[in-house]
Every structure is written in structure tokens, then in C-alpha cells.
Amino acid sequence: MPAYAGDLLDPRQTGGDVLVELSGHRGVDVRTSTRVLIEAVPKWMLRWQLQGHRPDNRIHEGKALARNPFHFTEGFGNPSTGREITERTAVRTDQGEPTWGVGGTYQVVRIVRLxxxxxxxxxxxxxxxxxxxQRDGRWLDGAPADEDPNFAADPQGRxxxxxxxxxxxxxxxxNPPPLVRRSYSYDRGNGDNGLIFSCFQRDLxxxxxxxxxxxxxxxxxxxx
Ligand code: HEM
Known part of the structure; x- marks a missing residue:
């Protein structure tokens, strides 16, 4: 993954060979599982770890929504059916990927301090x-959160x-972007808080x- 415009990458929190994401309903269970996993693979060297959470985590019309650190609800732009999620995320046989990768996905994880x-x-x-x-997902032209706005009727962006x-x-x-986002908020204290941005796609x-x-x-x- 290259650096993008505006990135100030911290090498200590960049790269690595294996990414493991553990998620659960209770922070205590996730912390216990993390400890058990790390003890089970003593030869692995832990590069970085960060605990996230999803405030107001809920399912609405098939979409997982949560409130991000900027107080906005995220998740509306994701698809609502399993078929669409697979369509955007699962590697296909015709992509020239190795056989073992077919049906898998590419995950992008970026710690974005806000x-x-x-x-x-x-x-x-x-x-x-x-x-x-709007913070609750409604569009600025008045369209409900679950529907599409009419950008064509607003070419100047008024x-x-x-x-x-x-x-x-x-x-x-x-033609929505072929990815599915699922991010977490993090807060390490001392003003170091933001988003563990995460998305899945079949083609990076x-x-x-x-x-x-x-x-x-x-x-x-x-x-x-
Ligand atoms: C890091 C700070 C970011 C914040 C605070 C943020 C916040 C949001 C919010 C509030 C929405 C609208 C609700 C929704 O559809 O989920 C949204 C939509 C979206 N964001 Fe972000 N986002 C961030 C980073 C990113 C990045 C890094 C990407 C990808 C490169 C991205 C891609 C998208 C996409 C594809 C949508 C859906 C747009 C749509 O279908 O209408 N976001 N984001």
C-alpha cells in the first residue's frame, strides 16, 4: 500500500505480515481472546494493536450503522444484502488471482487520527x-438516508x-464504489483518537x- 497525498505514516504502525481482526460484543471478551491468541503463537512478533469500538452499533434495513468520532452515522453507503456484499468484496475466478484467494477478500485498514x-x-x-x-444520514437535497440524492440536479454543489x-x-x-466499509472508533487518550478505517473489496x-x-x-x- 503506497502513501497517499496528505498521509503522515508512522512506520511503527504500518505494514506487517499478518493482520488479525478480532471482534465481539464485549470489550472484555475481545481483550481475553487477543491475549489467548498472542500466547498461542509465541513466535509471532506483535507489531501494533489497537482496540476499537462502534458507538450506537445497530442494523438498519440490512445495513450495519455506527456513530463515528465526528458524530455522524456511518454505513448508509454500504449495500444491504448479502448478495451485493459478496459482489463487491469476494475475489472471483476470472480476476487472475491464485485459486486459494478465490472467495477471499482484500481488507484495507488505516488508523486515521482525527x-x-x-x-x-x-x-x-x-x-x-x-x-x-446530515448527521443521521439524510441527504442535503432532502432525500431520505436510504434513498439516492439527485446530484445531477445540483451541478454547482449549492x-x-x-x-x-x-x-x-x-x-x-x-455505480457505487465497489467496497464495503466497516470502521471502528478508537481513543488512546491525550487527544489521540479517530477512526480505524476498514473496508473490504475484491479489487484494491x-x-x-x-x-x-x-x-x-x-x-x-x-x-x-
Ligand atoms: C477518515 C475519516 C472518514 C470519515 C470521518 C468518514 C465519514 C463518512 C460518513 C459520515 C459517510 C456518510 C455515511 C455513509 O455512507 O457511511 C461516509 C461515506 C463514505 N465514505 Fe467515508 N469517512 C472517512 C474516510 C473514508 C475513506 C478513507 C474512504 C475510502 C477511501 C471513505 C469512503 C467512503 C464511501 C465510499 C462512502 C459512501 C458514499 C456513498 O455511497 O454515499 N471514507 N464517510
Whole structure:
């Protein structure tokens, strides 16, 4: 994974050979399982670990939603059926991947420290313009969270700014980016908090990479 514009990568928390994600309903169970796993593989050298959580974690119309550290609900842009999730994430036989990879997926994990103190100084109205959705997911042209906005009717970005997060991430509503996001919030104290951004896709270039490149220069980069 290359560095992208604006990245300040910490080598101690970058790379590694094996990524293990343990998740559960209770933090104590996850911590116990992590300890048991680490003890079971004494030859592995732990590079980094970080505990996350998903505030307000819930399922709504087949989509897993949670509140992120910027107080916005995340998950609406994900598909709602198992078939669509597989379609976006599972490696196919015709992709030229080794046989053992077929049916598997590529996961991208990025620890994104967020300037939450600066963000909280912005008004909700300013934050909404930066994201391009209301905190509860409703679109800025009035469309409900579960439906599509009409970006074509707003070519100048008067309702949904052209440099807002969602408008850059998924400009063509009929061809959503082929990835499924599932991120966690983290808080290490001392202002070090943010998102353990995670997404799954069957093709890294078409999935994460193309969205990340489109997000270059988005309003969220300059928040605060
Ligand atoms: C790191 C800070 C980030 C924050 C705070 C953030 C926040 C959000 C929020 C609030 C939404 C709208 C609700 C939803 O559809 O889930 C959203 C949508 C989305 N985000 Fe992010 N995001 C971040 C990073 C990223 C990154 C790194 C990517 C991919 C490279 C990404 C890709 C997307 C996509 C594809 C959507 C769905 C757009 C749609 O279908 O309308 N986000 N994000």
C-alpha cells in the first residue's frame, strides 16, 4: 500500500505480515481472546494493536450503522444484502488471482487520527457541508438516508458541495464504489483518537484506491 497525498505514516504502525481482526460484543471478551491468541503463537512478533469500538452499533434495513468520532452515522453507503456484499468484496475466478484467494477478500485498514477538537469547534451546519449528509444520514437535497440524492440536479454543489466527502466518494449513484466499509472508533487518550478505517473489496485498485484518490483535496482535509 503506497502513501497517499496528505498521509503522515508512522512506520511503527504500518505494514506487517499478518493482520488479525478480532471482534465481539464485549470489550472484555475481545481483550481475553487477543491475549489467548498472542500466547498461542509465541513466535509471532506483535507489531501494533489497537482496540476499537462502534458507538450506537445497530442494523438498519440490512445495513450495519455506527456513530463515528465526528458524530455522524456511518454505513448508509454500504449495500444491504448479502448478495451485493459478496459482489463487491469476494475475489472471483476470472480476476487472475491464485485459486486459494478465490472467495477471499482484500481488507484495507488505516488508523486515521482525527482532529476531533477542531472539528467540534465547527457548527453542525459547517460539518454537514463537509460530509455531504446530515448527521443521521439524510441527504442535503432532502432525500431520505436510504434513498439516492439527485446530484445531477445540483451541478454547482449549492446543496451538496462538490468537495464534500460523499459527493467525491460516490459521485455516480448508479455505480457505487465497489467496497464495503466497516470502521471502528478508537481513543488512546491525550487527544489521540479517530477512526480505524476498514473496508473490504475484491479489487484494491477499483475499490479503496480509486475512492482514496478521488477524496484528495476534499473539504474534510481542511476542517477546522
Ligand atoms: C477518515 C475519516 C472518514 C470519515 C470521518 C468518514 C465519514 C463518512 C460518513 C459520515 C459517510 C456518510 C455515511 C455513509 O455512507 O457511511 C461516509 C461515506 C463514505 N465514505 Fe467515508 N469517512 C472517512 C474516510 C473514508 C475513506 C478513507 C474512504 C475510502 C477511501 C471513505 C469512503 C467512503 C464511501 C465510499 C462512502 C459512501 C458514499 C456513498 O455511497 O454515499 N471514507 N464517510
Amino acid at each position: 482532529a476531533t477538537e477542531l472539528w467540534d469547534k465547527d457548527t453542525v451546519e459547517e460539518q454537514v457541508q463537509i460530509i455531504g449528509r 446543496l451538496t458541495p462538490l468537495d464534500s466527502h460523499v459527493r467525491l466518494a460516490a459521485p455516480d449513484r448508479r 485498485a477499483k475499490g479503496f484506491e480509486s475512492v482514496q484518490k478521488r477524496l484528495e483535496g476534499e473539504a474534510m482535509e481542511y476542517c477546522g
